[in-house]
């Protein structure tokens with residue numbers, strides 16, 4: 001059952017008018033069937049006039065389709081992909097013939113291309129071409145009314161195609177032409193075919209514009225619809241017979257498109273659990289698990305990375321081969337922009353120089369940089385099998401199909417998805433799709449690997465499992481790998497270095513241990529689950545926090561006043577019902593705002609001067625009888641306060 005339909009009784013208030021509507025549409029068509037002179041049908045349809053008109057109809061509609069494709073495909077492309085002034089106006093112009101009365105379209109064509117029209121006299125004097133009352137004129141009239149169907153349908157398909165598929169193909173080494181041929185075209189093909197079929201059917205049925213612009217000349221402009229009109233005056237049965245022929249053609253076109261237009265489109269679920277019904281699984285044995293032999297091309301190579309990114313995002317990255325860098329930062333910090341700058345896919349920031357090994361990739365177009373990108377959802381090409389997806393980069397680099405498939409099988413097997421080689425991406429679970437996307441990127445033998453939130457789409461338990469696999473395979477990748485993530489656990493557990501971006505700037509580029517010890521921004525500290533307050537150190541060893549409160553730190557502070565961050569781990573914060581006596585030098589009052597469970601402990605947010613998060617055991621919470629809204633005393637030992645100068 002499709003998502004939107006529900007079983008149950010149809011309310012008569014809707015059912016009755018709906019039935020009337022169906023009857024209203026059906027009756028005239030049934031009338032044609034009822035009044036068709038079945039006995040004489042073959043002879044009527046086989047007559048010279050009808051076959052001539054049919055031939056002309058096919059010729060005119062065929063030319064109209066060809067012209068619509070030649071002119072309409074580029075127009076649809078521009079409308080979908082390029083921003084230009086007056087775009088809304090152009091789109092309106094394209095749709096106009098769909099809503100204009102056809103006779104008005106005919107008059108417009110006469111005024112444009114007719115003998116006394118704007119262009120007509122020029123066409124006649126320069127090329128000796130007269131369009132009205134010619135077959136070429138009938139083609140023009142048909143093209144005028146039919147092309148919009150193609151443009152609108154293809155524009156919709158192109159606009160619906162997310163650019164990440166094409167960008168991923170580029171990052172795997174495909175030239176723009178190859179991307180168009182192997183990704184764009186197959187992915188918009190249903191839209192193109194549907195548009196072409198509708199456009200052709202519209203051209204075949206064209207009447208008003210043709211009779212107005214091109215007249216009704218047997219053998220020259222008299223197509224089937226015009227013949228119907230003529231026959232109706234003195235041979236109604238003949239008109240009905242020819243109408244039946246047109247009705248049959250129109251129905252055939254619609255039936256051939258039924259998947260797209262006549263049924264409620266099922267949403268393709270991109271990622272389903274494994275073990276789907278339908279396509280049988282290939283036995284694992286059919287997959288070559290061994291390393292590919294006879295391939296003289298090297299695998300990924302250990303290359304260092306050095307780059308400076310400027311523009312909307314700025315960063316300096318210097319990393320040894322085999323380094324995994326986690327790129328973290330709040331929403332809109334510029335993480336994706338950084339990756340796109342490395343890929344050469346944005347004008348908003350540029351990586352220059354971009355030295356990978358001893359090559360400066362910044363001088364190369366995106367498809368020659370050998371920087372493989374795994375976007376958030378993997379962007380597996382839905383029209384290709386897992387195997388063809390994985391071999392895509394190798395094929396783009398000119399590796400023969402057999403060798404490319406052998407190597408792709410090897411990578412799929414290494415990522416433990418070898419038995420899924422013949423499935424399509426829509427038949428993979430989230431975790432499987434993620435592994436295939438990684439296999440595809442690694443198989444392309446990248447010099448730099450970019451993963452954009454590789455685990456974001458997975459649920460918690462799958463995430464832990466895939467994180468483990470990812471860690472294993474990243475350990476094998478000899479080059480530099482950048483992983484964008486929002487998840488501190490992912491950052492700390494997967495990466496050797498962490499690059500923190502905020503507002504497009506690099507705030508910190510350090511090892512996870514260094515980052516945990518000395519977070520250089522409140523966001524980093526909070527990401528790591530720590531309390532952090534911005535403030536100024538004083539010569540007396542006190543920290544004046546920006547909010548007005550102050551803290552005492554045991555470690556010596558910089559001799560003179562400095563801006564910095566006071567950091568306190570939540571486990572070092574104690575809560576009390578009464579004011580504590582004794583050693584802690586930082587004590588203040590607050591109110592419990594929120595209590596949340598994390599692992600086996602409780603995180604308690606206390607609003608006060610300053611706000612603080614404490615992490616305590618459930619038993620101490622029970623001892624204190626903690627509940628939200630309750631006033632408490634907070635204490636932090638001076639030895640637990642770290643000051644990080646900024």
Ligand SMILES: Nc1ncnc2c1ncn2[C@@H]1O[C@H](COP(=O)(O)OP(=O)(O)OP(=O)(O)O)[C@@H](O)[C@H]1O
Nearest residue numbers: 312313329330331332333334335336337338348486
């Ligand atoms: N094509 C664009 N044109 C103009 N501004 C853009 C464009 N793409 C992104 N931005 C802006 O640039 C900033 C950085 O965006 P980016 O997508 O790199 O952030 P991010 O760190 O990846 O964010 P998130 O974590 O939300 O994915 C944001 O303020 C965003 O609105």
